[in-house]
Amino acid sequence: MNKDLKWKMESYGKVLQVFFLNLCMLSVNCIAAEVKGVVQLNYVKADEQPSWFDKDTGILAYSKDSANVQQALVELSDNFASGLSYVVVANYYQLGEQNLGISQAQISYKPLSNSKFRWRARAGFFYPKLSLENVDTGWLSPFTYTQSAVNSWVGEELRTAGLELTLFSPGRARNSPISWEFHASLFKANDPLGTLISWRGFALHDRQSLNNDRVPFAPYPSVIQTDRIFHPDYVEPFHELDGNIGFYLGTHIEYYKQSTLRYYYYDNQADPLAVSQERLYAWRTKFHSLAVQHKFNGNTRILGQWLTGSSVMGDRFVFIDFDAWYVMLSHKHKDHRISLRFDKFKVAEDDIFPWDPNNSDGQGYTLAWRYDLDKNWQIGVEQHINKNAADIRATLGQKVEINQQQSLAVLQYRW
C-alpha cells in the first residue's frame, strides 16, 4: 500500500481508537481491560424504495445514495476473578432512533474445571448463541455486511435480559471428536418480539437494536388508526409488559471444530393481551432455530440456518406463522474472503382482521468480497438483490411486490 495512504489510515485509525476509548473508558479498571473495536464506513448505492428507518416499506436499510458510519462499536471485557468476567458492547449507529447505546452487557462465570462435564452461567442483556453467522466482534458477521433475514431480525428485535445456565462437555476432555453444550435460560423484557416481522416483514441489514431502542416502520393505517389496531408506528423491542418470564433451551453439537449444529427453542411466554400505555403489545412469540456449519477445510465453509415459529398479539388481532432460512458459502483465499448467501423468508397470517394484511415473503442473494489490507484495515464491496412482497403495502397505495437492490463499499478499521 502507498506509504502516505497507509500513514494517513493509521492516523485516522488512532483518532478513532482514542475517540472510542475515551467514550467507553469510564471504568477505572480500563487499563487491565481488553478493548476491541470495529468501525465500518460505507458508501451505499441505495434502492429507490425507502427504508423502514424512513417510515417506508423497503426491506433494506438505506434510502439514499450516501456515505455513512455503518458500524462503530467497542467491546470491553475483563476478568474480575478466575473464571468471572464481563463483556460490554457499546455501539454508535448513524441509522435509527437511538444512536448511542449498549447492544450487549453480560457477566459470565465459568469455573476452572478439568471434569468431563462442566458448567458455566451468564447474566445480563445478551443474544442466545443461536447464530453461526454473527461470530465476529460485537455480534457482527465476518462474511457479508447485509446479514441474513433470520439474523437481521434477531439483531433488531431479540435480546434477552436474563440468566443462562450451560452444561457442556468438551470433546477433547473425553478423547472424543464430539463436543456438546446444553443451554437453558430464563429471561424478561423481550415481549414485543414479533412486531416487526408481522407488519413490515423480514428485512436484511446489520443494524442491531440498542438497549433502549425504538425501531420505526411505515405508518400503516391498519396499525396506527385509533379505530383499527391502534398501535404506534414503531416498536421498542426490549420492554417487559406482562411480568411473565420467558425461556429458551438450546443445544450445540460439534464434530471436532469442523461441523457444528445449534438448535434452539425460544418462547417469550408473553401474554398477548398485555398492552402498555404507549400501546405497545406483548407478542407471544415462539420459534425453533436450527443452524449448521461445515468447514471443508480452514478456508471454505458452508453454513445455514432455519427459523420457524409463530407470533400472536391481542385477541388474535395478529397471528402469524413465520419461516426463514439462508444458506451461505464462504471461501477465504489468503487475505480475501468471498461469501455468497441465499435467503428465503415468509410470513403467513391467520387472524381476525382482514383489513390488516400480514402476509409477506421474499428471497434474496448477497455477494460480498472483503480484503484484509493488514490486521487493522479491511476493504470490501457487497451486492445484494432481492424480490419481496408484503400485502400491507397495498394499504399505503404501494405495489405489493417489489425488487430491491443495494451496493455497498465498506472501509473497516478494527483493533
Next chain:
Amino acid sequence: MNRFLIVFLLVSHVVQSKEISVSLLTKSDQELANVVVYFTPKQKQGLAQTHEMAIMDQVDTQFSPHILAIQKDTQVRFPNSDSIKHHVYSFSPAKTFELQLYKELQADPLLFSNLGSVELGCNIHDWMLGYIFVVDTPYFGKTDIKGNLTLDLPDGEYQLDVWHPRIKDKLSSLSRQLTLPRESEIKINLKSALLPDVNQYENVSDEFSDYE
C-alpha cells in the same frame, strides 16, 4: 606436542559419546511421532542443567508445540501469538496453575520443578489441549514423523523411558536399562492399541472466536 594433545582430546571426546537411535512402533506397526524419549543416566553427578527458557505458545487457538519436553527446573514462558485472550490452566499434580494471557501482555514465566506430565487447557477455548513433560535429565527429545529419534549420548548406563498421551501401555513396561556404547539402535513396540487420536482438533482452526 600441544597440537597432538588437542587432537587426542578431541578424538577421545568423540569416542566417549555415542549416537543412539530409538524407533517406536504402535501395536499395528505404525510410526508414532511426538513421543517424548528420555535417557536418565545412572550417574547423575555433573549433569548439565539447561538455563534456556522454554516456550509454550498459543497460536491459532492451539498450544504450540502440542507436546513440550523440558528438563526439570526449566522456566517456561507462555506467550500469546493470538489476537484474543487465553486463560491457560493445569490441574496436574506436577504443576497446578492458571495464567491469564492477555493479547498484548507478557506473563511471567513459570518454573517446572516436578517430574511428570502437565496437561494444559484453556478456560476460554475448551478444545485447546497441550502437554508439558518434565524429565530429570538433559538427554531427551521427541520422535519425528517416522517415529524416530537420534541423540548423541556420553558412554554410560542409562534408563530409557518414553511418554506420549496416547500410549496406553504401562509406561514402566516400556522402560529399558541400557549401557553405551554397547547399544546403538533400540526398537520399542507398544503392546496395547493407542488411545483415540483427537488431534483433528488441531486441523481446522477458526479465526472467529464466536461469542467469547
